[in-house]
Amino acid sequence: MSLVLKIHPDDSVAVALEPLAGGTAIDGFGLTLAGDIGQGHKFAVKPIAAGDKVIKYGSVIGIATADIAAGEHVHTQNLKTALGGVLDYHFGTPAPVARVDASVPTFPAFVRKGGDIGIRNDLWIVPLVGCINGLAQRIATEVEKRGLLPDGARALALTHPYGCSQLGGDLANTRGILQNFVTHPNAGGVLVLGLGCENNTKAYFQEGLTLPDPDRVRFLTTQEAGDEVEAALAACAELARTMASDRREEVGIDRLRVGLKCGGSDGFSGITANPLLGAFSDWLTGFGGTTVLTEVPEMFGAEQLLMDRAESREVFDKTVALINDFKQYYLDNKQPIYENPSPGNKAGGISTLEEKSLGCTQKAGLSTVRDVLKYTDRVVKPGLNLLSAPGNDGVAVTALAASGCHIVLFTTGRGTPLGGIVPTAKIATNSTLAANKPHWIDFNAGPIATGETTVTGMTADFARFVLDVASGKPTRNEINGIAEIVIFKSGVTL
Numbered sequence: 001m002s003l004v005l006k007i008h009p010d011d012s013v014a015v016a017l018e019p020l021a022g023g024t025a026i027d028g029f030g031l032t033l034a035g036d037i038g039q040g041h042k043f044a045v046k047p048i049a050a051g052d053k054v055i056k057y058g059s060v061i062g063i064a065t066a067d068i069a070a071g072e073h074v075h076t077q078n079l080k081t082a083l084g085g086v087l088d089y090h091f092g093t094p095a096p097v098a099r100v101d102a103s104v105p106t107f108p109a110f111v112r113k114g115g116d117i118g119i120r121n122d123l124w125i126v127p128l129v130g131c132i133n134g135l136a137q138r139i140a141t142e143v144e145k146r147g148l149l150p151d152g153a154r155a156l157a158l159t160h161p162y163g164c165s166q167l168g169g170d171l172a173n174t175r176g177i178l179q180n181f182v183t184h185p186n187a188g189g190v191l192v193l194g195l196g197c198e199n200n201t202k203a204y205f206q207e208g209l210t211l212p213d214p215d216r217v218r219f220l221t222t223q224e225a226g227d228e229v230e231a232a233l234a235a236c237a238e239l240a241r242t243m244a245s246d247r248r249e250e251v252g253i254d255r256l257r258v259g260l261k262c263g264g265s266d267g268f269s270g271i272t273a274n275p276l277l278g279a280f281s282d283w284l285t286g287f288g289g290t291t292v293l294t295e296v297p298e299m300f301g302a303e304q305l306l307m308d309r310a311e312s313r314e315v316f317d318k319t320v321a322l323i324n325d326f327k328q329y330y331l332d333n334k335q336p337i338y339e340n341p342s343p344g345n346k347a348g349g350i351s352t353l354e355e356k357s358l359g360c361t362q363k364a365g366l367s368t369v370r371d372v373l374k375y376t377d378r379v380v381k382p383g384l385n386l387l388s389a390p391g392n393d394g395v396a397v398t399a400l401a402a403s404g405c406h407i408v409l410f411t412t413g414r415g416t417p418l419g420g421i422v423p424t425a426k427i428a429t430n431s432t433l434a435a436n437k438p439h440w441i442d443f444n445a446g447p448i449a450t451g452e453t454t455v456t457g458m459t460a461d462f463a464r465f466v467l468d469v470a471s472g473k474p475t476r477n478e479i480n481g482i483a484e485i486v487i488f489k490s491g492v493t494l
Contacts, residue, residue, distance in 0.1 A: 002451060004029075006045060007271065008058035013042040013074050015267055015349070017449050031071040040267025040349035040413065040430070042074040054079055057270060059302075061355035074351070081338050081352045083301055089323075091316040095309045095368040097383060100286035107467045108248035109255070110188070114212040117255050118185035119406045119470045121246050123155045123239060124421070125191045125232075126178055128205055129163030129198035132222060136193050139232045148237050150244045152472070153188060155236070156421055156483050163200035165494035171199055176376030177487050179209050180402040182217060186422055188246055189216050189239030191232060196223030215242055248472070254288030256470060257379055259400030259408035259422075260363040261295065263393040265341070266348025266413025268429040270359020272455075273411035273445040276427065278365030279459040280409070280466065285367045285383045292379060292405055293364045294387040294396050296326040300338065301354025302361040306386065309369050318372035322388055329490070344414045363411065375488060379404045393418050394486030401485075407469055415440055419477020421485060423469050426476060442475050 004026055006014040014029070022035040029045050037043050042056065048068040053060045062079045072078075109117040123143060127136040136157040143155040158181055162174040178200075182190050194202050202219055211217050218235040222228040260277050262269055281291040299306060303323045310316035330337045341356045350356050370383035376399075379385055389399035393410075397420040400408050408420055413429035415437045428434035431446030443465050447453045469475055477483065 004043075005271065005449070007056060010055055010058045012044060012046055012048055012055045014045050015271065016041055016043065026071070029070075034069060034072045037073055038349060039432075042267070042349065042351070044068045044070050044072050044074050046070050048074075053082065056355060057358045059354070059358050061358065062352040075349070076346060076351050079351045081301075081354060083338050083354060089304060089307055089320050091310070091313055092308060094312050097311060097368045097370065098286055099288065100283075102287075104252040104254050104287050105467070106250045106252055107256075107471045109251045109470065110185070110246050111249055111251065112185045112212060116185040116212065117251050117406075118188070119256075119472070120186040120423070121150070121153050121188035121243055122186060123149055123153060123189045123191070123236060123243065124181060124184075124187040125155065125157045125193055125236075126182055127157070127159060127163070128178065128192065128194040128200045128202070130159070130161040131164065131198065132193055132195050133157070133159035133161075135222065135228065139191070139193070139229060139236065142229065142233060143236050143240075146233070148233070148240045150240065150246070153240075153243060154478075158421060158485050160485055160487050162487055162489065164198040166199055166491070167494065168491060170489050170491040173376055173489075174487055175200055175205055177398065177402045177485070179205065180376065180378055180404070181421070181485070182209065183212060184401070184404070184422075186406060187216070188243035189236070190218070191235050191239065192217065192219045193232065194219070194221040196221045252287070253284060253467070254382065256284065256407075257290040257292065257405045258284060258466070259397070259403070259405035260291055260293045261393070261396055261400060261408050262298075262360055262363060262411040263418070264412040264414030264416050265345050265350060265356060265359065266429055267350060268446070268449050269350075269411060269413050270362055271429075272448040273413075273427045273429040274359055274362040275455045276445045276448065276458055276462055277363040277409055277411060279455050280365075280462055281363065281384060282365035282367050283459060283463055288382050290379055290382045290385065291364070291367070292373070292385045292387050292400055292403055293361070294389040294399055295360060295391040296322060296388055298353075298357050298360040298391045299323060300327070300357055301352075302357040305361060306364065306369055309367070311368050311370050315369055315372060319369065319386060322372050322386060326388070326390075348413050373403060375399060377403060389488065392486070394484060395488050397424060398485045398487065407466065409466070411445070417477070417480060417482055419475070419480070419482040419484065421483045423475040424477045425466070425469055439480065440476055442469075
């Protein structure tokens with residue numbers, strides 16, 4: 001087994017696949033390591049002069065700030081970002097949409113009124129304001145304690161701190177995200193729980209809300225109820241009776257929508273788990289299914305690669321606006337655009353934002369970009385979509401679920417127990433993490449790094465894993481009872 005990996009023939013660095021001691025001779029490169037190299041970290045495979053571009057993934061990941069000898073560690077001490085401010089982008093030619101010429105695989109799902117599908121049949125309790133989070137959680141606990149739900153269903157309280165003391169876009173975002181959850185097909189029933197004096201009133205919340213199946217939604221304003229808990233439980237019992245008749249039936253994977261996310265990335269993210277998600281995305285969209293990529297700040301430095309795959313000039317222009325609008329958000333708040341990666345990313349071997357972005361965007365594979373969604377938008381086009389949301393794990397997972405994704409695939413090299421209200425499958429980038437945190441990790445992509453298999457060789461097994469989850473197999477976050485939403489906030493609090 002090789003100890004190191006040079007990802008692209010043009011790269012000026014290679015990655016250590018395991019911790020390597022200084023003085024180790026690297027076969028095939030004709031060099032000896034000048035010092036210790038941590039797992040997932042980079043070293044120069046040839047001399048790099050100060051001011052030269054450093055190449056990884058066949059692309060620029062930064063500029064050398066000092067002369068770097070062959071075999072020397074390349075990281076934040078001698079590498080800086082090459083990115084500037086708002087950039088110019090170019091549109092080439094429209095990218096064709098590729099389709100697989102084969103029968104569409106199927107899996108069992110719940111078919112909802114209106115034709116959408118759900119992969120879970122849970123009861124969601126949606127508080128309109130954070131003041132009643134505790135009440136929503138108490139109701140969810142009592143629903144399960146009394147055994148009101150059909151077998152396999154869960155009661156989830158979608159708690160959040162907002163819905164009051166908000167103005168303008170923040171209040172609209174709270175409403176939009178919660179509206180999308182009320183109509184999400186993974187919910188077999190929804191209780192919308194209001195207080196009665198919040199900004200996000202029932203009347204405001206219902207503006208623009210279209211219910212595909214009104215029989216599956218109930219509204220309760222707690223200030224207007226005598227015993228709000230018993231009133232809520234009565235409403236939940238009605239919803240549970242409707243849910244009890246739901247059965248799975250075979251549907252094509254062209255109706256499945258999957259979110260693509262990474263968090264706690266390391267030096268292996270762009271080598272193992274992210275390319276695996278990319279291969280899966282190409283496979284699913286090839287059959288007419290849908291994938292959604294977000295984390296806009298982690299597209300900076302790799303955005304032109306996505307723009308080159310735009311289906312049309314319109315999609316290209318929307319992608320440019322997606323990138324530049326997020327950069328402007330940083331500038332408006334007087335913050336540096338490229339203040340990334342995180343301390344954990346750096347400890348894992350990632351040095352600059354473009355290095356992180358080049359690894360991050362591999363989750364999107366090579367498929368054509370078919371649409372670009374604003375925050376709170378819902379998916380309307382099958383194929384690969386881009387979604388406006390920050391890189392923050394909770395906000396991004398929430399945005400993906402609210403856009404209509406049935407599942408979120410979440411790659412990680414450092415590990416995290418976080419989970420959204422849709423199944424949030426964790427894919428380890430390295431086998432060490434998978435061994436140390438089996439109660440967090442759902443799938444291990446680590447064998448790709450060690451050469452035991454390849455991305456292509458693992459794709460079929462990974463696709464079967466995803467379809468198992470879609471068919472009802474619980475993810476670790478579901479087993480651990482972790483289901484969170486985090487709504488994006490940018491303005492004042494009253």
